[in-house]
Every structure is written in structure tokens, then in C-alpha cells.
Amino acid sequence: xxxxxxxxxxxxxxxxxxxxxxxxxxxxxxxxxxxxxxxxxxxxxxxxxxxxxxxxxxxxxxxxxxxxxxxxxxxxxxxxxxxxxxxxxxxxxxxxxxxxxxxxxxxxxxxxxxxxxxxxxxxxxxxxxxxxxxxxxxxxxxxxxxxxxxxxxxxxxxxxxxxxxxxxxx
Amino acid sequence: xxxxxxxxxxxxxxxxxxxxxxxxxxxxxxxxxxxxxxxxxxxxxxxxxxxxxxxxxxxxxxxxxxxxxxxxxxxxxxxxxxxxxxxxxxxxxxxxxxxxxxxxxxxxxxxxxxxxxxxxxxxxxxxxxxxxxxxxxxxxxxxxxxxxxxxxxxxxxxxxxxxxxxxxxxxxxxxxxxxxxxxxxxxxxxxxxxxxxxxxxxxxxxxxxxxxxxxxxxxxxxxxxxxxxxxxxxxxxxxxxxxxxxxxxxxxxxxxxxxxxxxxxxxxxxxxxxxxxxxxxxxxxxxxxxx
Numbered sequence: 331x332x333x334x335x336x337x338x339x340x341x342x343x344x345x346x347x348x349x350x351x352x353x354x355x356x357x358x359x360x361x362x363x364x365x366x367x368x369x370x371x372x373x374x375x376x377x378x379x380x381x382x383x384x385x386x387x388x389x390x391x392x393x394x395x396x397x398x399x400x401x402x403x404x405x406x407x408x409x410x411x412x413x414x415x416x417x418x419x420x421x422x423x424x425x426x427x428x429x430x431x432x433x434x435x436x437x438x439x440x441x442x443x444x445x446x447x448x449x450x451x452x453x454x455x456x457x458x459x460x461x462x463x464x465x466x467x468x469x470x471x472x473x474x475x476x477x478x479x480x481x482x483x484x485x486x487x488x489x490x491x492x493x494x495x496x497x498x499x500x
Numbered sequence: 501x502x503x504x505x506x507x508x509x510x511x512x513x514x515x516x517x518x519x520x521x522x523x524x525x526x527x528x529x530x531x532x533x534x535x536x537x538x539x540x541x542x543x544x545x546x547x548x549x550x551x552x553x554x555x556x557x558x559x560x561x562x563x564x565x566x567x568x569x570x571x572x573x574x575x576x577x578x579x580x581x582x583x584x585x586x587x588x589x590x591x592x593x594x595x596x597x598x599x600x601x602x603x604x605x606x607x608x609x610x611x612x613x614x615x616x617x618x619x620x621x622x623x624x625x626x627x628x629x630x631x632x633x634x635x636x637x638x639x640x641x642x643x644x645x646x647x648x649x650x651x652x653x654x655x656x657x658x659x660x661x662x663x664x665x666x667x668x669x670x671x672x673x674x675x676x677x678x679x680x681x682x683x684x685x686x687x688x689x690x691x692x693x694x695x696x697x698x699x700x701x702x703x704x705x706x707x708x709x710x711x712x713x714x715x716x717x718x719x720x721x722x723x724x725x726x727x728x729x730x731x732x733x734x735x736x737x738x739x740x741x742x743x744x745x746x747x748x749x750x751x752x753x754x755x756x757x758x759x760x761x762x763x764x765x766x767x768x769x770x771x772x773x774x775x776x777x778x779x780x781x782x783x784x785x786x787x788x789x790x791x
Contacts, residue, residue: 390534460691
């Protein structure tokens with residue numbers, strides 16, 4: 331069966347069996363291995379991708395279900411060589427150790443900030459409640475998302491104000 | 501894990517979907533969000549010859565009030581209920597419940613109607629449908645049928661839906677007087693299936709309970725409507741004694757089994773406690789409503 335979708339802004343297509351899961355299409359057919367397979371039973375969130383902007387488990391979706399959709403994977407987060415705010419947040423706040431859950435956590439964080447620009451601790455914890463991390467104890471992931479939210483808000487400030495803040499020596 | 505091979509169709513219209521379903525009947529499985537079906541396909545518990553994906557049919561995801569009832573389209577996702585500002589005051593039990601359903605990722609794809617039709621005895625919506633006295637609207641090539649939730653659940657993963665029918669809508673009657681509901685769920689960790697959960701809904705007339713609905717989750721082969729407990733409430737003032745008796749009767753209606761989530765005796769007692777708590781919350785909410 332022919333499927334086509336926009337993945338990280340580029341048109342991608344393939345000829346696959348209907349039973350192929352989205353995660354396998356992304357990893358095997360498209361070679362984008364940043365999307366991980368953790369539990370393979372819809373429990374861990376390591377396979378999180380955004381479909382039409384919504385975080386979903388790509389191990390629990392058929393590739394044919396998202397035919398014609400917009401898909402974003404972890405590879406689509408950075409703009410060229412520049413890290414995205416969510417990546418800076420995880421870097422600065424030590425939001426990862428082994429890194430296995432990180433692609434999912436970052437996509438969840440980015441989507442949350444797009445919906446709720448200044449999320450509370452509780453909102454972040456509920457947002458990542460479908461994503462399991464066995465290293466960090468989640469504390470630094472929460473801080474990383476908050477860090478990214480601040481960066482995103484700052485980037486949106488008018489230039490004059492931003493300069494004033496920079497001058498303030500934050 | 502891969503599902504066993506199947507054919508896949510994504511009809512463009514409901515009419516097309518119904519024709520295909522009529523033709524293939526028992527060989528086919530309807531998929532909306534796929535959040536229950538796909539795990540079952542992967543485990544090969546389900547091996548349909550054909551999956552009919554209705555997930556992208558147009559105009560079936562609305563949530564609206566019509567002629568005394570709340571209409572929820574079959575493709576309304578859990579997240580659509582979660583973020584609907586009107587439901588928070590129109591029918592707060594729905595918002596209570598939705599937060600307990602799996603996790604945000606599953607709620608972004610899964611649908612209420614799909615979950616009800618899946619008929620997992622541990623499913624949360626089934627009990628809420630029983631408590632609210634909801635109905636399912638089923639369409640087939642031979643027409644439309646209104647199926648009350650009471651009686652819909654026949655056994656684990658088994659309902660009275662016919663092989664040629666698709667549920668297109670869920671209808672929840674809007675209360676005639678001050679009303680309130682609550683959903684309480686005990687789970688081992690966020691997103692887990694219920695150890696026990698209880699849905700309660702009451703409607704007041706003056707100082708007395710005019711209508712009562714109690715649905716029990718994960719304590720039997722289906723979601724259970726605790727009929728004797730409901731009867732013990734209807735027509736009575738909601739005193740602590742009346743509530744305690746209803747809780748005792750609901751606990752008797754539960755048929756749990758010992759498993760990794762707890763013993764049967766423990767689960768029966770949780771039913772009692774959650775009916776008590778749920779009724780107190782529901783009464784508080786009903787009394788807040790200006791009749």
C-alpha cells in the first residue's frame with residue numbers, strides 16, 4: 331500500500347503492508363532512528379512523535395493511519411546547527427542520562443510549551459505522564475522544560491525588551 | 501511486534517464504510533483511534549481479515565447539546581473531552597474520568613465511543629455510560645438503532661452491537677434538575693488499568709434523590725450497573741445511612757477476582773468506599789447547581 335506523509339517538513343512516501351507500524355516505517359523505511367522502541371506495548375512513550383502537532387505513540391499507530399499527515403520526529407527539532415530551546419533546556423538542566431527516553435520527552439516538552447507557554451510543575455508532570463524515564467527521577471526533566479519555556483518566551487519578546495533584559499545581566 | 505497481516509480500508513464516507521462492513525461482517529474490525537485495537541493486533545489476540553479505519557471520516561467528532569441530551573460524536577477523542585470548556589460545568593464526571601484514562605499520548609488518539617465498543621471490563625467509560633444512563637447510536641445499511649448502555653455489555657470485549665453496525669454517536673441525557681456525578685479510580689500508577697473504579701451520578705428533586713446511577717469498573721466480566729444500590733437511593737433523602745446502605749449494596753454487586761492488583765475482598769471494600777466518596781462529591785456538586 332502506498333503511503334505518503336510530510337516528515338520534518340519533507341515529503342516522504344513508501345509502499346508498505348498495512349500492518350507496518352508508524353515507528354517501523356520511520357526507523358526502517360526512512361532511516362530516522364532517533365524515534366526509539368522501548369516497550370513496544372504502548373506503555374513507555376519512547377516512540378513519541380508528533381502527528382499533526384499532537385504527541386502520539388508511534389508503536390501504537392499504523393503507518394497507513396497517518397497517510398497524508400504531518401509528522402515531526404526528534405530529528406526535526408533543531409533548526410540547522412542551532413539547538414532548539416527544548417534541547418538547550420535538557421542540556422543546561424542535565425535533563426537526560428542514558429538518553430533513551432529523551433526524544434519523546436523533548437517532543438512532549440516542545441508541544442506543551444506551544445500550547446501552554448509557561449507550564450507549571452504539575453502541568454509538565456501530567457504532560458510527561460505517558461513517558462517513562464528510568465534514570466533522572468524526572469526532576470531535571472521538569473526543570474529542562476521550564477528552562478525551555480523561559481527561552482521560548484524570551485525569544486518571542488520584542489527586540490528592544492530582549493536587549494534590555496540581556497543588558498540586565500540575567 | 502507485528503500484527504498478523506490484514507487488509508486495510510479507509511472509506512471516505514460513512515455510507516461507504518457501512519457497505520463494506522455489510523459485505524465483510526465478522527471478518528472486519530472497525531478502528532477509530534486504534535488505541536485498544538492496535539495493541540490487541542500486535543499481541544495477535546485479534547486477527548481480523550480486514551481493518552476498516554473510520555478514524556478520518558468527516559463530521560463525526562462533534563460535542564454538542566441537542567434536545568435535552570449531550571451528543572458526543574463517535575470520533576471525539578478523549579483529549580477533545582478533556583479540553584472542552586463546556587463539559588467542565590455541563591457534565592463534570594466526564595472530565596473527572598478522562599484524566600484517569602491511560603496517558604496524554606493515548607488520549608490524543610483514542611475515542612470515547614471506541615473505548616465503549618471495545619467493552620474491556622476494566623474500561624473507564626463503560627461505567628460512566630451506565631451511571632449516566634447513556635445510549636449509543638448505531639448505524640447500519642438497514643438504518644439507525646438507539647442502544648441503551650444498560651444491557652450493551654454482554655461479556656468481556658462483547659457487546660450487543662451487530663457485525664454490520666457502526667456506533668456513530670453517544671447520547672447522554674441532560675438532567676432535569678440539580679445533578680452531579682463523580683468518578684473515582686484506584687490505579688497502581690498513572691495510566692494503569694483500574695484496580696477498581698466507580699462512577700456515580702445523581703439527580704435531586706427538592707431534598708430527595710430523583711435519579712441515581714452507579715457503574716463499577718474492573719470488578720466483573722463487564723462494567724456493572726449496581727441496580728440494587730441505585731434503587732436504595734431513588735426517592736430517599738441522601739442521609740449518611742442511605743448512602744452507606746447504597747455503598748454496601750454496590751459492594752455486593754461487585755464480582756471481582758484476586759489478581760496482581762489486589763484480592764477480591766479488598767476490591768469489594770474499595771467499591772464500598774468509592775461509592776461513599778463518589779456520592780458525597782456528587783451531592784456536593786448537585787447542590788452547587790442552581791436549579
